[in-house]
Structure formats: C-alpha cells, structure tokens
Amino acid sequence: MASTSQTAFATLGAACLVYLFAKFYRSFAACRNLHGLKKLPGPRGWPFVGYLKAAERPAWLTYWRWSDEYDSDVVAFYVLGTTVVILNSLKAATELLEARSAIYSDRPTFGFTMLRELVGFDWNITVSEYGPYWRDSRRAFAHAFHPHAVARYRPAELKATHQFLRDLLNEPEDFHGRIRYLVDLIPILKYVPEWFPGAGFKRQARIWKKEVTNIADAPFAAMEACDSLPDDSAAKPLLERMLDSPDDPAYARHVLRGTLASMYIAGADTTTSTLATFFHALSRHPAVLYEAQRAVDRVCAGRLPTFADYDALPYIHALLRECLRWRPVVPLNFAHRATKEDVYEGYRIPAGALVLANNWAIMHDPAAYTDPEDFNPRRFLRVRSGEADDDLELDPDVRDPGVAAFGFGRRACPGRHMAYESLWIAMASVLAVFDVLPAEGDEGEVEYTDGFLSTPKPFRCIIRPRSAAHAKLVYLALELDA
C-alpha cells in the first residue's frame, strides 16, 4: 500500500499540474484574439508552453529579422505564460514606452525573482518594480545627475582624463585596464575599495548574496567614513537630500545605499565599453582618426581640450554618437513590463507582457542611417551654411542615437548626461595627443559579447603619442591640475 507521504506527494503533484495547466491555458487564451483585436505577429511555438526555442544569437538580429518575416515593426512570442513583445522601430518604442510610460514602466518579475529575493538585489533600481522605492531612488538620481547638476563633475572629469592620458603614455598596451578609470568618474566611486567586484560577476545565489550585500554596503560605508565629501562627489547632493528628509531616516538611508550602488552596477561597464568601441573604431578607420584629429587641432592647437570647447567641437559629438550607434552597449533594451492591457495599432498587448525595444534595430535602421554598418561620424554633420567646407555643425535632421541608446520613458538611463560628458572629454583628449592604429596581426573586426550588455572582446591596438610635443601637453596639464 502506498504510504501516506506518497499519496500526499501524488496529490500535490496532480494539484501542481492542474494549476500549471490552468495558468498556461489562461495566459494562452489571453494572447488569442479578444474583443476583435489582432494578435501580434511572430513565431507561434507549441500549444500552452509557447515558443521555447532559444532565439539564434545575437537575439537582437534574430528579432529584427522577424520584422521582415512577419511584415511588422512590432513582433511577439509567447513563452510559458508570458507574452514578449519586441519593438523594432523608433516609432513603436516612443509611442509605447514614452508616450504611454504610465503603463510601461514596470520591470519583469519573471526571471528576476532570483535576483531580487534570493540574491538580495532588491535595492538595485535597474530591476526594481515601478513603485515607491524606485520612485524615491530615481528622485535621488535626478538630484545628482540632471543635465545642469552634471556640470559640477566637469573639473573632476578633466583631471581624471589627464591622468588617463598619462597612463596611456606610460602603459599604452594596457588600455583595456586603463579605461576602467571611467568607473572612478562615477564620482562617489572614488570611495569604493579596489576589490569591489565588477558588474559582470556570475556565481551561485548563495555566494552572490554576500557579494551583493557588499556592493550595496561598500559605497555607503565608505561615504559615511568620510568627514566631509568634496563638492564633485555625486554622494554629496544625495547625502544633503537625505538629511533634508528626517521623517524616516532609516528608509532614506536604505534608498541612498541602493542608489549609490546602482550607479556602479549600471554605470561601470556601459561607459567603459563605449570607450573601448572608440579605440576599436579608430584603430580600424584611419580616415576618421585623421579627420577627428584635424577637427581638434583647429580648435585646440597647442593645448588639451576642455569643456569650454564643448560647442566648438561638433566632430567629437558626431564621433561619440557614432560609437553609441554603431555598437550599442545595450542592443536589446532592458525589458519594461506592461501593467495594464493595451492596444497598439489594432494589436492587443496583454497586461504583464514584457516589452523590449530593439535598440540595435533602431540604431541600424537604413531609413535613418545610410549604410548603417559603416562607421561614419560624418553622417551626423553638415557644412555650416555659407561657410567653408570644413566648417561643420551637427545636422539636426539626422536622428541622434541618444533617443534609443539610453532607453525610453520613465526608465530611461538617469546617468546619461554624466556618461555622455565624461566620454566626450575622454575622446577629445585622446585625439589631441595620440594616434590609434591596428596592432600587427590584429587588424580584423573585433568580436562583441552577446549577453545583456554587448562589450568588445579583448583586442590589441597601438596607442602612441603623435609627437614628443603632444606628449608634453599631458605633463603640462597634470602640473596645472596639481
């Protein structure tokens, strides 16, 4: 006779099966035609479970191809009870994620339970639900990183850039290691100890939890240990804000701790990867290097660039835009979750659907960018009217890739202004001093990772000063900074 425990397990198992069947059936039924609305086109998969096949990698290219196959800029598939919607055009992404951001600003729970609950990652605003904690953390971010606030970090960015140039003079072959200096430019991270793990860590949940707690604690503890924070620290406005809200100091502390750590998690690899793309692109496109150097020389002959040159160097803005566009570090935008059922052009988007903008497709759209696979900063420039051929300005008719590179709506990247400015000064300064050339035997295309973030795999290039006089500019600038 079966034991009581066997019977209990069998009953429990049957109940689970019935529950799962009912859940899948409900979700499956939910994604069929309702109220006369059309069902989003896309691969169908199996009854109840849906499309279980892993998309051919990189996923953003596969999803983009589906737009041709199904003749629609919005495609969808259904997997284990969840509808995943891919937006392959800027029109669809802005219409849904920006214009209707009241509906599309949540993050998925599906797949994130482990991160949030088991690993204790719930303080990270990138994955946090659209609720009070997220709102408070975003407010804190806005306080430190709104477009006007970021100007306060410019002196620190300039000094750090000069030190970076010195490191490139001394150890040009270690440029991969050296571009990590950008992480220190996320200003509070000056107080983060060196052992601090990178965003790419991958271990089991048990080990993670300890590390994740460290990540959240380290910047905050380091900040608290400082008697007084310098003005160029992003933590300073955040701390002042916390002191301004004495109602619930423990909660304010919790928000601040999570906000500081989120800056590192979301800001480190994204920024350094864009700078690595800059070295990659320059080393493979000597004509662009030459043109960019000429543009810098015309404005800054005999000195290093500063932020006072920001408007006078449109070529550097074009170059930075092209780096963000050509090899986007977030090719498939982080998923937004629909909190309500919605209708887009007669198609039904069920509540709970995950909606992903295909940033790659938007930034390689041939209707917006001619020959999108070419690396060509000139696409963003036009000759200033009535001026000489080399007097260029940004062409307002060419779509700024920033509309997609930093995401959409209420979840759009809050660090974008700081990231943009620190990359701009780094690129202008490198061009003022260095030639960037392919290393012998390493002239081909560089491979990129195809995960959550797409970053260049290690590659070699030659970074050498344009002349002794150019190298001297770096030492002069360092003396002035001291």
Ligand code: HEM
């Ligand atoms: C080149 C550099 C960067 C790029 C390309 C980039 C791109 C992005 C993208 C595509 C998103 C997703 C937006 C969405 O879901 O719609 C995002 C989110 C985010 N980024 Fe950035 N980012 C960069 C640098 C930074 C920096 C320097 C910081 C911090 C100082 C930062 C902090 C964040 C945070 C906290 C989020 C999550 C926002 C939320 O969920 O509400 N990022 N970023």
